[in-house]
Amino acid sequence: MDYSSVAKPSGTGPANDTSEPIRPAIADTASLTRAQLKAQARAPQHRVNRKALSHILQSLDIFVTVIVAATGAYAMSGGRVTEVAAGELLPVVAFAVLAPAFLMLSGVYRIEPREVGLYRVARAFIATGLAGTAITALALVTAPRATELVALFAMTGVGALTVLHIIYAVFIGHWARAGRLARNVVLVGATPNARKLIAANAGSGTVNVVGVFDDRKSRSPAALAGAPYLGSTDDLFSWPLLHEVDRIILTVSPKAEQRVQMLLAKLRALPHSVCLLLDLDSFDPAETSLDDIVGVQAARMNGVEERLGHLVLKRLTDLTFSLVMSVLALPVMALIALAVKLDSPGPVLFRQTREGFNGRPIEVLKFRTM
Numbered sequence: 001m002d003y004s005s006v007a008k009p010s011g012t013g014p015a016n017d018t019s020e021p022i023r024p025a026i027a028d029t030a031s032l033t034r035a036q037l038k039a040q041a042r043a044p045q046h047r048v049n050r051k052a053l054s055h056i057l058q059s060l061d062i063f064v065t066v067i068v069a070a071t072g073a074y075a076m077s078g079g080r081v082t083e084v085a086a087g088e089l090l091p092v093v094a095f096a097v098l099a100p101a102f103l104m105l106s107g108v109y110r111i112e113p114r115e116v117g118l119y120r121v122a123r124a125f126i127a128t129g130l131a132g133t134a135i136t137a138l139a140l141v142t143a144p145r146a147t148e149l150v151a152l153f154a155m156t157g158v159g160a161l162t163v164l165h166i167i168y169a170v171f172i173g174h175w176a177r178a179g180r181l182a183r184n185v186v187l188v189g190a191t192p193n194a195r196k197l198i199a200a201n202a203g204s205g206t207v208n209v210v211g212v213f214d215d216r217k218s219r220s221p222a223a224l225a226g227a228p229y230l231g232s233t234d235d236l237f238s239w240p241l242l243h244e245v246d247r248i249i250l251t252v253s254p255k256a257e258q259r260v261q262m263l264l265a266k267l268r269a270l271p272h273s274v275c276l277l278l279d280l281d282s283f284d285p286a287e288t289s290l291d292d293i294v295g296v297q298a299a300r301m302n303g304v305e306e307r308l309g310h311l312v313l314k315r316l317t318d319l320t321f322s323l324v325m326s327v328l329a330l331p332v333m334a335l336i337a338l339a340v341k342l343d344s345p346g347p348v349l350f351r352q353t354r355e356g357f358n359g360r361p362i363e364v365l366k367f368r369t370m
Contacts, residue, residue, distance in 0.1 A: 047180045050111040057168055058109050061161065062100045068160055069096035072153040076146065087142035091135035091150045095157055098134055102127035108165065113176035113206045117169030124165035128158040182208040183246045188233060188263060190214040194251035198227050210245065215263075233266050242270075250276045333367075340368050 073092045077084040103109070106127040108120055132154030139150035175181050183206070187194045190212050198209050211230035230239060236248075248267060252259055260276065267274045337348045349365045 047182065047184075048175050050181060053172075054109040054111050058100070058104065061103055061164065064160065064164055065096050065099045065157070068157045069093065072156070076149050076153065085143070088139075088146045090142045091139045092153060094138055095131055095135045095154065098131040099128050099157065099161060102131050103161070111172060111181060113172075113181040117173045120169050120172070121162065121165050125158070125162045128161045132158045179208060182206055184208050184210055184244050185247045185249055186210050186230070186236070186245055187212045187227070188214065188236075188248060188250050188267070189252040190216070190229065191251045197249075197251065210241065233263060236267075237270070242272075245272060248272050248274045250274065252276075336367055336369065344368075 069092050072095075073081050073084075073089055076088065076092065081089070103124060106123045108124050108127065136147065136151045136154050139147045143150065172181070185207055187197065187209060194212060201207050201209060209227045211228045213230055213233055213236045215232045215234075230236070236242065248270070250260065250263060252263065264274065264276075340348045346368065348368060350368055351363050352366055353361050354364050355361065
């Protein structure tokens with residue numbers, strides 16, 4: 001998130017100093033500035049999970065490849081697939097296996113918001129082209145008389161998958177520009193390296209630094225390299241946007257062992273992944289982005305890495321359990337609804353906003369008797 005219009009860091013002085021408009025001499029004005037920046041902090045919502053998107057795209061490719069192979073086998077056999085020699089069908093079956101494998105090896109399923117879409121499409125074209133070339137060469141051995149048909153099928157398959165990846169690239173580019181592929185992070189520690197991280201990440205669209213938390217309020221600026229100071233670590237627990245944060249990064253030097261242990265003891269109560277930035281002394285923002293650090297250079301001190309299979313299984317378990325319990329409770333709920341309706345006029349149910357997981361506001365339906 002770009003807060004540059006609100007605050008501009010100065011080029012000199014301590015790293016957590018800001019320019020005069022951000023750190024006014026009058027304490028009341030400074031407090032007002034902090035409150036305004038805190039109120040303006042936003043964590044982008046409706047984001048696209050990169051890992052889930054990667055698995056979805058891979059599954060689509062496998063599905064389309066199987067459809068193309070089945071269609072090709074039907075066309076090459078004139079509708080009599082069972083009567084065709086196995087050697088003629090082998091190249092078609094090989095394409096259904098090789099194309100997804102080569103696509104995976106080419107790295108097209110790594111969702112990188114900064115990557116130019118043309119490069120992604122080029123890799124997909126090369127990967128599928130290799131698969132097409134391989135099955136054409138295979139046809140020369142297993143079905144010499146059907147080589148031309150296999151070559152035509154290969155070109156059709158390569159074209160279909162390339163067009164599909166052009167569509168992928170368009171969507172990924174649109175979501176990247178909208179910030180929907182960015183991870184939401186907060187930094188704990190208004191340190192020089194925190195400033196370097198934020199400055200290096202500016203405009204990348206890969207990680208959204210929502211703000212900075214630091215217990216040393218007297219040393220914390222109203223904003224750090226444009227990212228607002230949002231309070232102490234105690235304020236982090238009651239922060240209304242916490243449920244939109246993907247990861248918490250400690251930018252405190254690992255050498256400050258007591259301070260790191262104290263912060264970890266506090267943050268361990270949160271369900272988020274908490275990471276400690278390593279090798280601060282040699283960090284070079286020109287060589288490493290904040291997105292790289294979130295994924296590689298930070299040691300995970302708390303929380304677990306998000307696993308798509310685990311999330312899907314948990315969701316299915318939740319839905320199954322809630323459905324079964326709802327059916328079992330249906331007779332009791334029907335009796336309560338009838339009693340409410342007979343007791344007084346008006347709707348049986350009403351909506352109420354409550355706090356869900358990690359403070360996320362949710363709407364629940366309640367009987368009017370409660």
